Amino acid sequence: MNKPDTPTLAPQPGLPTPAASWHDRKGLVQIGLLALLLLAPLAAHLLGHVYYVNLASRVTLVAMAAVGLNLAIGYGGMVSFGHAAYFGLGGYVAGISAYHAFDFTPVIAWPIAIPGSDSMLAIWLAALVLCGLLALVIGAISLRTTGVYFIMITLAFAQMMYYFANSWPTYGGEDGLPIYLRNSLPWVDTNDALTFFLICFAGLVLSLALTSRIMKSRFGAALTMARLNDTRLATAGIAPYPVRLVAFVISAMITGLAGALYADLNGFVSPTMLSWHMSGELMVIVILGGVGRLYGPLAGAILFVMMETLLGGLTEYWKLFLGLVLLFVVLFAKHGVMGWLAGRERHE
Amino acid sequence: MSDVVLSLAHLNKRFGALQATRDVSLDLRPGEIHALIGPNGAGKSTLIGQIAGSLRPDTGSIVLAGQEITSLSVAQRARLGLGRSFQISSLAEPLSVKRNVMIAVQALQGHSFRFWKPVHRDESLLAPAMAALERMALAHRADTAVAELSHGERRQVEVACALALKPRVLLLDEPMAGLGPEGSARLTELLEALKREVPILLIEHDMDAVFRLADRISVLVDGAVIAHGDSATIRANPQVREAYLGETTC
Numbered sequence: 054m055n056k057p058d059t060p061t062l063a064p065q066p067g068l069p070t071p072a073a074s075w076h077d078r079k080g081l082v083q084i085g086l087l088a089l090l091l092l093a094p095l096a097a098h099l100l101g102h103v104y105y106v107n108l109a110s111r112v113t114l115v116a117m118a119a120v121g122l123n124l125a126i127g128y129g130g131m132v133s134f135g136h137a138a139y140f141g142l143g144g145y146v147a148g149i150s151a152y153h154a155f156d157f158t159p160v161i162a163w164p165i166a167i168p169g170s171d172s173m174l175a176i177w178l179a180a181l182v183l184c185g186l187l188a189l190v191i192g193a194i195s196l197r198t199t200g201v202y203f204i205m206i207t208l209a210f211a212q213m214m215y216y217f218a219n220s221w222p223t224y225g226g227e228d229g230l231p232i233y234l235r236n237s238l239p240w241v242d243t244n245d246a247l248t249f250f251l252i253c254f255a256g257l258v259l260s261l262a263l264t265s266r267i268m269k270s271r272f273g274a275a276l277t278m279a280r281l282n283d284t285r286l287a288t289a290g291i292a293p294y295p296v297r298l299v300a301f302v303i304s305a306m307i308t309g310l311a312g313a314l315y316a317d318l319n320g321f322v323s324p325t326m327l328s329w330h331m332s333g334e335l336m337v338i339v340i341l342g343g344v345g346r347l348y349g350p351l352a353g354a355i356l357f358v359m360m361e362t363l364l365g366g367l368t369e370y371w372k373l374f375l376g377l378v379l380l381f382v383v384l385f386a387k388h389g390v391m392g393w394l395a396g397r398e399r400h401e
Numbered sequence: 402m403s404d405v406v407l408s409l410a411h412l413n414k415r416f417g418a419l420q421a422t423r424d425v426s427l428d429l430r431p432g433e434i435h436a437l438i439g440p441n442g443a444g445k446s447t448l449i450g451q452i453a454g455s456l457r458p459d460t461g462s463i464v465l466a467g468q469e470i471t472s473l474s475v476a477q478r479a480r481l482g483l484g485r486s487f488q489i490s491s492l493a494e495p496l497s498v499k500r501n502v503m504i505a506v507q508a509l510q511g512h513s514f515r516f517w518k519p520v521h522r523d524e525s526l527l528a529p530a531m532a533a534l535e536r537m538a539l540a541h542r543a544d545t546a547v548a549e550l551s552h553g554e555r556r557q558v559e560v561a562c563a564l565a566l567k568p569r570v571l572l573l574d575e576p577m578a579g580l581g582p583e584g585s586a587r588l589t590e591l592l593e594a595l596k597r598e599v600p601i602l603l604i605e606h607d608m609d610a611v612f613r614l615a616d617r618i619s620v621l622v623d624g625a626v627i628a629h630g631d632s633a634t635i636r637a638n639p640q641v642r643e644a645y646l647g648e649t650t651c
Binding site for chain 2: 271272274275278282285288290292299
């Protein structure tokens with residue numbers, strides 16, 4: 054990747070070596086983060102601390118949700134302050150489907166009867182489709198605006214979802230909806246904490262791989278150009294709007310899938326998952342980790358949940374310290390934890 | 402009509418009380434450079450906006466290679482073969498020169514919704530991009546980030562991006578702006594070689610370049626074309642001398 058692609062180019066002296074070592078460093082950090090995330094719950098499992106296995110699942114799922122958001126914010130330059138809408142919708146898909154499966158009533162009776170299901174595969178599919186459709190509508194409207202207006206309009210849509218869930222008594226309203234039995238997968242026991250963690254981990258790895266692959270493709274090249282200079286993209290003959298919209302939809306689908314798993318992790322879904330605090334939390338994770346860095350959301354999620362757990366155990370005002378850390382990152386380490394660990398991102 | 406690649410007919414554009422374009426008609430034929438000159442505030446930028454698609458004329462029509470493009474978007478016009486460069490370079494600075502040009506090749510091929518194959522080893526994107534850079538004598542800078550280029554080199558990248566679209570028409574908005582005499586002479590040479598392949602509508606302040614390059618010149622003053630002809634005619638035109646040339650060079 055860092056080799057000159059054409060023989061006509063004389064390699065600039067000194068360039069290949071630092072580029073290669075920089076690459077190695079980034080690769081090491083990425084593998085290190087994944088290994089940490091994988092090994093910590095394995096160790097906790099062996100020591101019998103189920104709590105920490107579930108904590109690792111939580112890190113994994115907020116990281117995955119943030120990977121989705123990072124595609125919009127970091128790679129697409131679309132600062133969505135409403136990704137809780139997809140996170141929560143995913144959660145409600147899992148909750149509502151399980152609720153109807155539990156008492157054998159249809160989710161929808163008309164025009165076609167759709168039964169509830171406690172199968173994760175069905176729930177994931179439904180979450181992906183519904184979050185994609187919701188993002189298509191919200192994105193199609195929001196992407197007509199830019200800057201602060203985009204931030205506000207995405208927030209407004211998410212708040213609409215929040216208040217809607219709050220005021221819909223069928224599914225618990227503001228009290229939320231419990232999932233009495235964790236939804237199931239064929240052949241594996243999802244109630245086992247470690248098994249469930251591994252499912253989440255696979256989801257995270259897949260979403261990372263997907264993001265990486267997409268950003269290296271032609272679509273990724275167009276999205277990058279839409280972010281850096283949309284006039285240039287239009288002048289080349291590619292309309293930026295559909296490119297952004299598709300990226301926004303993919304981003305929402307990843308976040309929505311994480312939300313469906315998150316509801317299953319907690320055995321509970323409530324409007325909190327749709328609230329602007331959730332959107333803000335995901336944004337903070339992306340910024341902490343490094344905006345537009347592939348592994349930024351993972352680094353950010355580890356830092357965020359660790360602070361929440363360690364400092365939250367000491368004081369209920371732990372968010373004060375989170376604020377200080379965020380302030381530090383924004384002022385002094387603009388490229389986030391990944392920028393600090395792995396060096397600045399270089400474009401080819 | 403068949404030997405006209407781009408034609409503007411009776412364009413008018415008004416911003417409130419200001420008539421920025423008055424009944425402008427001009428055309429561009431294969432193999433030529435048609436220069437559009439005019440003092441500051443003459444309405445050149447407004448006219449370019451209408452040709453490129455960022456502005457819509459109030460009345461009049463624009464025809465590119467036999468097709469009416471008056472109401473098409475910037476991206477649609479680019480797909481029909483309108484390549485342009487900007488007065489102020491508009492490139493993605495953190496990306497390499499190569500990547501900036503490759504996006505144009507990608508646009509030309511029309512496959513931007515492909516999510517899987519990595520572009521960095523896609524020869525079908527790379528080879529035409531390198532060829533376009535070669536034309537602008539910039540192949541040796543292909544892997545350099547645009548942010549590290551000199552002003553003149555950025556101009557060349559802009560033209561290379563436009564060339565990579567295999568355009569039917571090049572619309573160059575003050576490509577010499579901000580270039581030193583050396584850079585200007587260099588770009589003049591490159592454009593001269595280019596015009597046989599692609600006709601160029603050149604908006605330019607640099608009079609030496611205009612008189613050297615242009616086959617025909619139109620003079621825009623107060624939104625209207627006041628004179629039109631080859632460089633000898635324009636040099637001799639008293640109206641032009643008064644409105645424009647007298648104030649600056651010559």
